[in-house]
Amino acid sequence: MGILELQELSYSYDKKTNVLNGINVEMEAGKMYAILGPSGCGKTTLLSLLGGLDSPTNGRILFNGINIEKAGLEMHRKKHISFVFQSYNLIDYMTPQENVMLTTKSPALPFLEQLGLTKEESKRNVLKLSGGQQQRVAIARALASEAPVILADEPTGNLDEDTAQDITRILKASAHEKGKCVIIVTHSGELAKQADVIFRLKKGHLQVVTDQAR
Numbered sequence: 001m002g003i004l005e006l007q008e009l010s011y012s013y014d015k016k017t018n019v020l021n022g023i024n025v026e027m028e029a030g031k032m033y034a035i036l037g038p039s040g041c042g043k044t045t046l047l048s049l050l051g052g053l054d055s056p057t058n059g060r061i062l063f064n065g066i067n068i069e070k071a072g073l074e075m076h077r078k079k080h081i082s083f084v085f086q087s088y089n090l091i092d093y094m095t096p097q098e099n100v101m102l103t104t105k106s107p108a109l110p111f112l113e114q115l116g117l118t119k120e121e122s123k124r125n126v127l128k129l130s131g132g133q134q135q136r137v138a139i140a141r142a143l144a145s146e147a148p149v150i151l152a153d154e155p156t157g158n159l160d161e162d163t164a165q166d167i168t169r170i171l172k173a174s175a176h177e178k179g180k181c182v183i184i185v186t187h188s189g190e191l192a193k194q195a196d197v198i199f200r201l202k203k204g205h206l207q208v209v210t211d212q213a214r
């Protein structure tokens with residue numbers, strides 16, 4: 001049984017066209033999944049359903065076998081999911097340490113150091129960090145949260161190529177070493193190659209491009 005199961009998942013904004021059209025997929029803990037697809041194909045819509053920010057028009061999402069609607073979307077959002085966004089979404093009047101402390105009672109510094117930030121950087125205002133460093137803080141916050149699923153919506157969209165590779169490697173390590181289920185939306189076929197499973201979202205269907213885990 002996967003940690004996330006999508007069953008006949010469909011979504012429509014206007015009741016005419018389905019952005020998502022009967023998706024059946026299982027995702028497991030300890031793996032990184034990449035979702036590729038052109039702008040407007042429904043990637044963000046899919047992540048928002050997985051994150052319990054919205055409800056499907058049809059079908060269901062199971063978390064460890066239980067329908068997230070029945071368990072409660074608020075609980076699902078709080079306990080199961082952490083988001084990483086293209087725009088980092090840090091609290092910008094706080095330091096990295098304070099941002100990480102929002103999701104954990106454990107000491108924040110080890111999470112930040114693990115992601116390559118120095119003690120000094122961890123105490124700086126986040127706006128005085130580079131984009132790559134800010135995204136490391138966002139990932140540290142996600143890892144500190146204990147949520148078993150990380151949903152990353154184009155997390156490297158604003159970063160240079162080397163930093164993007166690095167951030168993708170860190171997300172992959174979160175899956176392989178910490179057992180997270182990491183789902184990353186990207187435009188980059190190159191970055192997607194790091195994933196265990198690559199999906200392409202096309203006409204509302206999620207097609208497996210490669211499954212390196214099998």
Ligand SMILES: Nc1ncnc2c1ncn2[C@@H]1O[C@H](COP(=O)(O)OP(=O)(O)O)[C@@H](O)[C@H]1O
Nearest residue numbers: 013014019037038039040041042043044045046
């Ligand atoms: N709130 C909304 N209301 C109506 N249509 C929307 C809304 N959000 C997104 N869409 C449409 O749904 C489709 C999928 O959007 P989105 O999930 O954001 O795609 P992607 O993330 O792949 O670029 C697009 O055609 C978009 O215009």
Ligand SMILES: [Mg+2]
Nearest residue numbers: 043044045153
């Ligand atoms: Mg999007």
